[in-house]
Amino acid sequence: xxxxxxxxxxxxxxxxxxxxxxxxxxxxxxxxxxxxxxxxxxxxxxxxxxxxxxxxxxxxxxxxxxxxxxxxxxxxxxxxxxxxxxxxxxxxxxxxxxxxxxxxxxxxxxxxxxxxxxxxxxxxxxxxxxxxxxxxxxxxxxxxxxxxxxxxxxxxxxxxxxxxxxxxxxxxxxxxxxxxxxxxxxxxxxxxxxxxxxxxxxxxxxxxxxxxxxxxxxxxxxxxxxxxxxxxxxxxxxxxxxxxxxxxxxxxxxxxxxxxxxxxxxxxxxxxxxxx
Numbered sequence: 001x002x003x004x005x006x007x008x009x010x011x012x013x014x015x016x017x018x019x020x021x022x023x024x025x026x027x028x029x030x031x032x033x034x035x036x037x038x039x040x041x042x043x044x045x046x047x048x049x050x051x052x053x054x055x056x057x058x059x060x061x062x063x064x065x066x067x068x069x070x071x072x073x074x075x076x077x078x079x080x081x082x083x084x085x086x087x088x089x090x091x092x093x094x095x096x097x098x099x100x101x102x103x104x105x106x107x108x109x110x111x112x113x114x115x116x117x118x119x120x121x122x123x124x125x126x127x128x129x130x131x132x133x134x135x136x137x138x139x140x141x142x143x144x145x146x147x148x149x150x151x152x153x154x155x156x157x158x159x160x161x162x163x164x165x166x167x168x169x170x171x172x173x174x175x176x177x178x179x180x181x182x183x184x185x186x187x188x189x190x191x192x193x194x195x196x197x198x199x200x201x202x203x204x205x206x207x208x209x210x211x212x213x214x215x216x217x218x219x220x221x222x223x224x225x226x227x228x229x230x231x232x233x234x235x236x237x238x239x240x241x242x243x244x245x246x247x248x249x250x251x252x253x254x255x256x257x258x259x260x261x262x263x264x265x266x267x268x269x270x271x272x273x274x275x276x
Contacts, residue, residue, distance in 0.1 A: 029251075036060055036245040043240045060245035068228060070249060077209065077224040078253060079142060084149030084208045085201045091151050092200055093193075096159025097185055101171070111160075117153040123213065130217055144218040149208060155200040162196040163189060209254060225250040 035043050037060070038053040064070060098104070099111055125148070133144045166189060174184040215227035223231070229250060232243050 032244045032247055035241055036248045038241050040239060040241060043244075060241045061249070063242055064246045064249065068232070068246060070228075070246070073223065073225045073228045073250075074253060076142070076145070076222055077226075080145045080149075080224055081205045081208045083142075083146040085204045087146065087150045088152040088155050088204045089197050089200055092155030092159045093190060093197065095151075095156045096161075096193075097163050097189060099156070099160045100163035101189070114153050114156050118157065126213065126217065129214075133218060139218055140220045140222060142222060145215060145222065145224065148211075148214055149204065152200065152204065154203070158196055158200055159193060162193040166192055205254075205257070225253075 034052060037056045037058070039057065042050065042053055095114075099107065099114075129148055133139055133147055136143075138144050138147070170188055170192075171184055174188045179188065209224075210226060211224075212226045212230055215224050216230060219227060229243070229246055232238070232246060
């Protein structure tokens with residue numbers, strides 16, 4: 001009886017702590033949702049007991065849709081995410097397989113360079129990337145948004161670890177069955193690391209969706225959601241209800257994507273954690 005009570009108390013404490021942290025995580029999103037329906041005086045008043053808006057107004061959403069061209073921001077963002085995922089998965093799959101299963105001159109040096117790139121902060125590459133895009137004459141185009149995500153050092157290392165974990169017997173059996181190196185890679189090895197590809201796609205989508213510095217540097221008209229939200233913040237004045245309405249609308253694509261691919265999200269992230 002004592003053991004059962006102790007088990008119940010420990011579970012109660014654990015679940016209480018988890019629920020508390022869940023509430024703390026959700027609180028900013030709830031506050032964003034409520035502020036989006038408030039007027040500017042309600043949003044900026046110093047009164048902690050006034051949480052809900054006096055009237056649920058939709059004029060902030062109407063203003064954002066009419067003035068910020070939000071559907072264009074959606075299209076640019078989704079196009080950038082899709083392009084970066086495709087490029088990152090393709091390049092990382094080929095490079096990771098080469099580093100894991102093929103012996104060639106300078107292989108260790110290439111791996112060291114990949115690891116060194118992972119150790120360097122991302123903003124260090126901003127100026128060289130800007131100069132390359134400018135030299136190509138592709139500033140303020142969709143290409144400039146995709147350019148930083150063409151190659152992923154993290155993805156290359158992740159796929160390399162995944163291929164490394166596969167037994168060598170698979171390649172030997174495929175050779176005995178008459179497969180050439182290309183067929184072995186395409187039909188035998190690549191399908192076995194599909195979960196790692198999904199994980200890379202998830203991380204690439206998250207990084208691309210929240211990226212702010214690069215779009216503000218390389219773009220003037222073709223702007224994703226993060227850049228569009230940043231442009232709504234004034235130097236001396238910011239209309240917070242409109243900004244929260246835009247932020248709430250900006251979360252819709254990722255929420256929809258998560259609901260559609262929830263199983264793949266969980267499996268991919270769990271697999272990525274086990275590979276690293």
